[in-house]
Amino acid sequence: MEQRGSGSLLAQPLRPPSPARAAAYLGLFVLGAVVAVAGALVQAGWFPGGLLLALAGAAGLFLGGARAAGSRAGAVAPVAGWMITVVFLTATRPEGDFLFGAGGGSYLFLLGGMAVAVICATLGGGRRPGADTARLGK
Structure with a gap:
């Protein structure tokens, strides 16, 4: 591996998964996407307990995905599915039907989920150097 003048290793190129x-x-x-649909249905049904349950389910999936994959991408994948689904659920249709009402609970679900x-994406484990390249305290 090539080193710079400061002694740090150059970043390894990213490989496709x-x-x-x-x-x-x-x-x-x-x-x-499934957690987003379930959360959208539960958060309005049992307010405020349903809202907390929906956000806890989303947090569990996001953080669990990061831990299972061992990278932040494990949190980003379910977040992308959640956000795309929530955006589609908030859009009105020509018939006038939509899943979210205009109440405060819906906005708390959207903003709280974000x-x-x-x-969870921040807490998810990022890249860590291997044991041979890490500098351990003396």
Whole structure:
């Protein structure tokens, strides 16, 4: 590996994910969509307990995906599925039907879900250097 003058290693180039990892990310994306639909139905039914349950379910999926995949991409895949589904659920149709009402609980679900997504993606494990390149305290 090549070193710079400061002694740090150059960043390794990114490789495309393996087929198994790509399938896992696709599965997490679909789970994010399922959790979004379930959360949209539950949050309005049992307010405020349903809202907390919906956000806890989303947080569990986002953080669990990050831990299972061992990377932040494991959190980003279900977040993408969740956000795309929520945006489609908020759009009105020509018939006038839509899933979310104009109440405060719907806005708390949308904004709270986005906040939970950012927190879980931040907490999800990022790239870590291997044991041979990490400098341990003396």
